[in-house]
Amino acid sequence: MMDWDDMRVFLALARMESLGRAGQQLKLDPATVGRRIARLEEGLGRRLFTRSHQGYALTDEGSRLLPHAMAAEGAMLEAGKAAGAEQTGLSGQIRIGAPDGCANYLLPQVVAAICAENPALDVQIIALPRVFNLSRREADMAIGVSSPQSGRLSVQKISDYRLHLAASTRYLAQHPPIAQAEALREHRIIGYIPDMIFDSELDYLAELGLERVALASNSVAVQFNLIRHGAGLGVVHDFALPSDPDLVRVLPNLFSLTRSFYLIRHLDDRRVSRLNRFAEVLKRALRRELVRLETAVLAREA
Numbered sequence: 382m383m384d385w386d387d388m389r390v391f392l393a394l395a396r397m398e399s400l401g402r403a404g405q406q407l408k409l410d411p412a413t414v415g416r417r418i419a420r421l422e423e424g425l426g427r428r429l430f431t432r433s434h435q436g437y438a439l440t441d442e443g444s445r446l447l448p449h450a451m452a453a454e455g456a457m458l459e460a461g462k463a464a465g466a467e468q469t470g471l472s473g474q475i476r477i478g479a480p481d482g483c484a485n486y487l488l489p490q491v492v493a494a495i496c497a498e499n500p501a502l503d504v505q506i507i508a509l510p511r512v513f514n515l516s517r518r519e520a521d522m523a524i525g526v527s528s529p530q531s532g533r534l535s536v537q538k539i540s541d542y543r544l545h546l547a548a549s550t551r552y553l554a555q556h557p558p559i560a561q562a563e564a565l566r567e568h569r570i571i572g573y574i575p576d577m578i579f580d581s582e583l584d585y586l587a588e589l590g591l592e593r594v595a596l597a598s599n600s601v602a603v604q605f606n607l608i609r610h611g612a613g614l615g616v617v618h619d620f621a622l623p624s625d626p627d628l629v630r631v632l633p634n635l636f637s638l639t640r641s642f643y644l645i646r647h648l649d650d651r652r653v654s655r656l657n658r659f660a661e662v663l664k665r666a667l668r669r670e671l672v673r674l675e676t677a678v679l680a681r682e683a
Contacts, residue, residue, distance in 0.1 A: 543675060608628065
């Protein structure tokens with residue numbers, strides 16, 4: 382039978398995949414973490430982790446134990462809240478994973494405002510151009526551009542958002558005019574590295590029939606900076622455009638994309654009221670900010 386202290390050590394190593402990082406989280410030295418895990422495995426009579434030069438990975442037995450340990454963690458958090466004084470604000474540490482367009486141009490101001498109203502809250506934003514693995518606890522929740530179809534996940538749509546071709550006024554002044562879609566072939570196109578597009582929803586240029594990407598990056602922020610420095614034109618989130626007044630939409634009446642953001646959480650976390658409250662605050666704030674920024678783009682062009 383595992384006690385809560387054993388579960389804490391197990392969860393820390395499952396999430397951190399490193400004795401050193403798990404030890405930092407637990408405030409234990411790595412050797413102690415290793416001994417605790419070895420003792421736990423011996424007591425259970427099963428191997429919970431495989432060791433390699435890349436770190437510690439859960440075995441099948443460890444993966445089966447993980448949801449039970451997470452449920453116990455949620456119960457302990459709830460018990461701690463009930464035993465303590467009632468809190469009106471959000472507190473503790475919450476980690477959010479997001480594609481880097483959202484993480485760079487939308488989440489910072491939203492999270493800053495939430496934290497300003499909740500001084501005891503710590504938020505970590507992980508910007509990665511890939512899908513997050515919530516089962517491995519890479520984050521407490523993630524924002525995705527599509528709804529996962531498998532896994533023990535809770536998925537809620539946050540909002541639609543829009544994207545358009547954009548370029549800097551400097552680039553447009555120095556290159557042939559763009560009056561119709563066929564003219565795009567005469568221009569340098571900026572976009573994703575084709576074989577590093579991690580979600581079909583991000584394959585924007587395929588809808589334009591543009592096969593050659595002259596300047597490419599797996600990062601939205603890099604693409605955005607290439608465009609703002611006059612290197613070419615590419616697809617940009619409307620919510621990112623207000624951050625650089627020199628960028629303008631190109632052929633907005635001919636080419637427009639609508640995509641959606643989803644808030645994705647591990648199903649077991651729905652029992653943790655602290656995360657539920659934060660999720661609701663985050664969704665409302667993201668919707669408001671999207672409306673504000675996209676309205677600003679329309680106002681600027683009016």
